[in-house]
Amino acid sequence: MHPAPVDAAPIQHGGDLGRARLLFPGAPEPFIDLSTGINPYPYPIPQLPSDLFTRLPDQAALDRLAGLAAQAYGAPSGAHVVPAPGTQILLPMVAALAPTGRAAVLGPTYAEHVRAAAQAGHRAAEVADPTGLRNAELAVVVNPNNPDGRVLPRAALLACASDLPAHGLLVVDEAFMDVGAGGLSLAGDVARGNIVVLRSFGKFFGLAGLRLGFAVAGPALAERLRAGLGPWAVAGPALAIGAAALADEAWAATTRARLAQAVLRLDQVLAGAGLEVVGGTSLFRLMHTQAAPELFDHLGRAGILVRRFAHQATWLRFGLPAGEPEWQRLAAAVGAFRGGG
């Protein structure tokens, strides 16, 4: 194997500032990371008793977290919720719940779904249209979608689940549903047995380093996922912080409003520089320009990392700046870009 030189390899995921600093060694610090869809206004971390670190995570705390997640996400009960150290680690386990066969991932979307399905033994590929999900043993939809924010209505997804072959499985990755429109989630529909919903904790709560996520599924599938994870998959600090955050409805409401405001400002900053936003959610915006490679480099040299896409060279995804200095630097940098639109 020949290692690719650093500047030829696309950044496969957002959030890797170490790699950004190699790509743009002269950039001003601090680097501004807009390459993820993570809320820049994190849930305040409570005081953590030391026994959260020293003792094995407690079964009662795990059950309590599952119950609070069920309430927050609209799942039938805590028994339908499987806490995990992030949803990423769940992807191959969930893909393995379907009988091996064809896996169809509604694309373009988060690339790890195809990889995880292939790893579980499926013939996995992205499909461009929901009709391509028909007859797949494993159908995967990210809703709202990353990076373009495309939304499938709940009725369309339920119809998709009804069309699945026997033992087929519909996986709905609701990583960004916390900022989605009401009534879209399928978390309340998992009891029918062939739907698994994934919910990310770290994105909306701004705590991606904590590693916490959930699968919502019928009891039989939930039990198989629990067996795969074992009894102590979620760390003690994540159990405590997750429970506090998921129970805090006031914080969630305030944060949804705050993110909606912030993303409007992002739209204005980009529009003011003549850049066309083509989609997104309250946590990120996708823009389209023929000059995307030049804009990526221009921003990088200004110490601002955005997300580019290996197979969609005209796209860039922007996350939200954290504070006023970051907003000012972003506005100045995009304003100074003259690469065309």
Place this chain on the structure above:
Amino acid sequence: MHPAPVDAAPIQHGGDLGRARLLFPGAPEPFIDLSTGINPYPYPIPQLPSDLFTRLPDQAALDRLAGLAAQAYGAPSGAHVVPAPGTQILLPMVAALAPTGRAAVLGPTYAEHVRAAAQAGHRAAEVADPTGLRNAELAVVVNPNNPDGRVLPRAALLACASDLPAHGLLVVDEAFMDVGAGGLSLAGDVARGNIVVLRSFGKFFGLAGLRLGFAVAGPALAERLRAGLGPWAVAGPALAIGAAALADEAWAATTRARLAQAVLRLDQVLAGAGLEVVGGTSLFRLMHTQAAPELFDHLGRAGILVRRFAHQATWLRFGLPAGEPEWQRLAAAVGAFRGGG
């Protein structure tokens, strides 16, 4: 399914004080948890910058941790080390690295190995003698063993690996090797390709709530485990605390001596009450008595939880008390026991 009443169900794992309080509702508090083999003198938790919680875990930090673990454990390099959120979650993934067939687990030992091997599709069972490992597609040895402290010499394990069928795999769970004799570990032997060593972080460093563990394996197997875990399996705080702790050789040396002293004191407390210790490591002692069920209950009513075993009714395992009040309560409670030995 009929749920078992609480007092009839054996405690499957140590460390669940919630369950202990249900079993012994009148016991004095604070409950003393001696039911695990976790070091009661934890590595001091350093100040944690908030971006360990807010940002996605960094690839460079993960690589650095793997390198430090390789040095601490004697693995050939960081490329041979796969950090994970605890070794528990690795068990089914490691079992799936072997071709499906017969899995032999040298017993009696930690029950999760048979469960994980069965989950990976093997015909899994414990074997009482190392000769029973021969010709198994998956051979599993816990070394030093839990709960009896039995040790297999390195040469015997290497011979076992040589005897495996093609593509067979030897898994050596070295969860308690940090307090084992020098020269026993197989972490330096994984390059031959059919050996995977598991190392637990939380037990020796006393930070079981953090969820951190490692697989040490040849590069091909390590790559398959990395693919299964995905890019952000280990939380940011665990990356930082793990790196600090694994690099701290002075703390490790002091702690080994301290644990050796403490376990001697435990032996004396038990011997003083006429209780026979039959094995263990510096992190726990196994004792044998016909009166084990009565002693378990006696200690439980005194607010002391020890580990009992569903299939070895005459065994109890004792972890180390944390401080002088716990030592005094333990000595008083075992001294007051008159169940016979």
